[in-house]
Amino acid sequence: MKVYLVGGAVRDRLLGVPYDECDWVVVGATPEQMRAQGFEPVGKDFPVFLHPKTKEEYALARTERKSGHGYAGFTFHTDPSVTLEQDLIRRDLTINAMAQTDAGEVIDPYGGQRDLAAKKLRHVSPAFAEDPVRILRIARFAARYHRLGFTVAEETLALMRTMVSEGEVDHLVAERVWKELERALGEPNPEVFIEVLRACGALARIMPELDCLWGVPQRPEYHPEVDTGVHTLMSLQQAVALSDDVRLRFATLVHDLGKGVTPKSEWPRHLMHETRGVPLVKAVCERMGVPKEHRELAVLVCEQHLNCHRAFELKPATLLKMLQKLDAFRRPERVRLFTLACMADARGRTGFEDKPYPQAAYLQAAQAACAQVQSQTLIAQGIAGKALGDAINKQRVHAIGELKAAVQAG
Structure with a gap:
């Protein structure tokens, strides 16, 4: 029986970046041997065990075979004859398909170290195409490592496009899409997650309400960047600069969905886009199982962001109504998140990135006065x-x- 450190811990050690957890693979062992050593079985589809002291995951080396569509459409095989190389080749990216021995030797049969040096996110084998979740994962890794200069390899992006065109993405479970989106929104460059999904065509399948914003013009005197999709990702970048709260970042991402359904005859104006956007935000949240707090904030930002921009022009009674809609007197923290999202929207425009947004302090002061x-x-x-x-x-x-x-x- 041999034990190897695998996956993200090996990758991040070589990159010199922090990592939170260690995963291990065990070669040459049976479930009975693992239990005899005090490991606690937790895997449902294949043998995964928790270490009796560290509680880290130890998985028996395994192979897998496509047996259906989507994330769950696989059968797994594990026994002591499965090699480390066979286990590693089933992984998604070359940089995730490395192992390390107790002595510190890196085992790299598929070029992970080469791609770390080249800063490329590249699939290990054609089997990548069998699991649509991998499209979301590679987009998330692109968001995480963008600051280090990583990009998706062209042949991998081409394979992702093929997966989309062949309908594999349509089998993604909506809740899993949210899980990956939520994690991506916590990365340093979540806008890259969206860009990668757009580049392979997956965004149009999993979040068409957002994808349709690209190519929709806005009035250049207010939006010099013109394109609504570009503005959305600029706003998301501003949200990242303002806070690490994923609720705020999600609300910013979907705040302008209503502009995607503005009749072309009305372009580049978007009258009532905040009202048109509310049912779209609700539909996205319902479909993906977005948590209640994320959903409520997103709806409020979509519905009220223009009122926040006009805060100094509002009558005191109108401003009070907005605070009441925010549930500001029972949940004062929501006012802060709401105003930050509106600030991200206001600054997510070419030339406005550093413009003061006194409306935020004014609205919070109004809440405090009330x-x-x-x-x-x-x-x-x-x-x-x-x-x-x-x-x-x-x-x-x-x-x-x-x-x-x-x-x-x-």
Whole structure:
């Protein structure tokens, strides 16, 4: 029985970047031998075990064969005769198909070190095409390592295009798409994830509401970059610069979906695009099983981002209504995320990248001013029921009005 460190830990050690977990492959062992040594079995489709002390995953070397469509369409074979090379060749990328011995020797039968040096994301074998999830994974790796200069190899991109044209991507489970998107949004360059999916045609299949934004023009006086898709990814870059919160980044990604359904006769204007976009955002979230907090923020940013941009022009009562839609008095943290997403939108335009966005501080100050209104004081005055709600709103409007007057006075 031989044990090897495999996959991402080997790759990232060679790159000199931090990594969080170690995966191990065991060659020449049986499940019975693993259990006898105290390993805890956890794999359902093939034997994977947890180390009795470190709890790291140890998988028996295996081969796999395509037996259907999608991520689950495989049968696995494992026994002591399966070699390390046979196990490694079933992996997705050459840089992920390396192993390391206890002595530190790197075993690299498929050119992973060569591609690390060349900064290429290249598939190990034609078997890459059997699993559509690998399209999402390679796009995510491109987002992670873009800052190091990595790009997708041309032959791999061509294979991904073939997978899309042959319909393999259509078998992706929507929840798995969200899982990979969520992880990609946490990477240093999530816009690259979207760019790679567009380049191979997969984005049009898995998120057509977003893909259709490219080629949709906007008014150049407001959007010098003109193209809505370009603006969307510029906004996403700004969101990354502002926060590592994936909820914010997702909301920014989908904030302008409504522009994709603007009639061409109305181009380059997009009247009511925020209203048109809300059902599209909801549909994306429903289809992919997006978590509730992500979904709620995304809908609010889509619906209210223009109001945030116009915050200084809004009447105090209108601004209060926006805060109430944000549930700002029970969830003040949401105001911060909302305003950051709107700031990312405002700065995601050519020439506007460093422009101040005082609306964010103004909206947060308005929330804080309203929060000073104490219902207990009004209750002590004998006000109750609907009258209490009206009185609270009246005082909150007054508080916003005083804030607005102070801001206008400089």
